[in-house]
Amino acid sequence: MRHPIALLFVGFGMLLFAAGYAINNHLASSGVGDMTSSAHFKDGKFSNDEPVAENSVWKILSIMKRSIMDEKIDPIPKTAIPVKSVTSSQLENLPDEGVFTVKLGHSSILLKVNGELWLLDPVFSERASPFSFTGPKRFHAPPISLSDLPHIDRVLISHNHYDHLDKPTMKALAKKAGAYFVPLGVKSDLVKWGIDPESIHEFDWWQEKTLPAGMVAFTPSRHFSGRALTDGNTSLWGSWVLKTAYESLFFSGDSGYFSGFKQIGERFGPFDLTMIEAGAYDKDWPEIHMTPEQSVQAHLDLQGRTMIPIHNGTFNLAFHPWYEPLERVLNAADANEVVLSTPMFGEVTGPDYPANVKRWWRDVMSSTAGSDQK
Template sequence: MNRLAKIVKRTMSIVLCVFVLLAVITYFYLKLPQFGAIPEEARLETVKKSKHYQNGQFRNLIEKPTISEGYSILGELWKTLFKKYPRREPSTTIPSVKTNLKTIPVSSNVLIWFGHSSFFLQVDSVKILVDPVFSGKASPLPWSVTAYKGTDKYTGDDMPEIDYMLLSHDHYDHLDYETAKALQPKVKHVICGLGASAHYERWGYSPQQLIEKDWYEKVDVKPDFSIYTDNTHHGTGRGFIQNQSLWLSFLIHSPSMTIYYSGDGGYTERFKLVAQKFPEIDWAIMECGQYDKAWQSVHELPEEVAQATIELHAKNLLPVHHSKFTLGKHPWDEPLKEITRLSQGKAYRLVTPMIGESVNLNDSTQSFQQWWKNIN
């Protein structure tokens, strides 16, 4: 019995040592710069003044469980670890083109999509970069979520001088440490949610570059040109502490057009409300990918994307949040196939460019290939 007790005691000591070692490693790993920072001191005091910050974190307008009814966190974790889902990644290189952003005529209104939710806009001579991720990964663990072959066509060096860089939220597939560091000398201003500028400040951005906003605020760019911040139903966090910065959608209202970017978030009544405030939306750039009925409250399904676009009364739909990273369980090309099917006969025009392909925002006759066809 004494021998058994010694074995149990030794085993427990080893387990405890391993646990303490892992805790120490995790603690110091989370101190690495790619995890960013949470708001402190004066920035935290500003955060606390927002009516959307309650009981120590930002909240959605209507609280909903992240996991849908009939599903469980443990069940979804088990599926992720042990169940196989077909065609979650393409078997070959994703087609793309390389447009020189630095030589685009200043008079051109264009959009260049870089895969997932990263894109460049030039509208009425203002250069805007949204949620850029150029490092080839969407996770602090380099091997866990990597970009598909052919999707890393662009780097920070390919970007021109940027007037405004927009951040919808701080998840790794939208805010990339390496990209943010590389772009710092080129970016005049960053517009982000309350609290999120703590990341940029840690990474070397000056206070003069950073513009933090709550929902329903605006930044005046120049006469008759404003960028509005609006709500979405999502969350934030780059470590164990969640929802310390605010998640956003954006409305870009220029003299020549109005562009809505949904950011990430589940379907709510917000699209109808946006349409009431901005009845002439030319372009809706909508999250469409990395969804699952298990977490439908925080990511829209394709049928909800189509419905939201109708409610926005948008003339054109450009779906994003797909074709670069695998974060959901669906086949990699399902978002494009489904939104194409669901958009048939709708009042809006569906636009599906290849990565890097120049979209002329003023040309309603420009056509695009269904480039994902014949890719397994």
């Protein structure tokens, strides 16, 4: 049975995410960060290297109509998503050499990098939404709570959408994080949320920074930005490269498929591990979110060795079944002889841990398949 009100909330969330992309309202720079010197910034807005078609009001209304009228198959799990709890002592006891990865949910990743703890796109809130009472709701709790997190050395943000930049999470991290690496234009929000301006470092595409734990570079993606109806593309979006003496990693953020993956692979590859978006794709927005098959091709373009699919299993942000991205990316990986690691949320992967080949979602699928919209 469909619940029209619930679907309307989903449609409203999609409208909010798309509106900043669609409305031609050029805002002046906030003056925080040197956006005007960026080659990708013109007339108050950032743009992609490979242009994407602007949404019309009619296109947005069409998506709204689909969200209300279309029957959705298995949009949420019917039984609990498996989650392994992570403790502060467990993180502290991981070796201080090498890179260890913990998938927290959606695109939120916790890394231990040569003894430092890093968070990528951390979202700990119950909803990926500007509102606490409506919007896409988590399928599962984070493996570790914000209050239990130890000191975080660095927080990296790919772009400012609500499922990647979460205000309550960032306000809580202001008390326990050392440095913030963000795209151009994002600093002003963090400052408003109480984060020390001196701890925030803004990046343009291809900008690199050398650190004691290694090197990071902010690299392009094919996407957009915006948190309201009037701020579309007034901040940058992108992906992250991390290189240490032990390992090389790539984190995609959100992106449609584009030639930039091959450019990043040629410049910074090969990568030991890629964490690539595989989820929230749809025929109505093919240029800004990849299909799972394109995600595997992006991994190949990047010259990746092992791939962890992210941006799935936590929020309902599109029209496909919740498990479909994982099934499709697995089939594409097998067809292309790609090593696919699919750790459970909270499971540690790293140098001493082989790629996890347990397909945890299938146990949940067996209870979910054929369920009605909740």
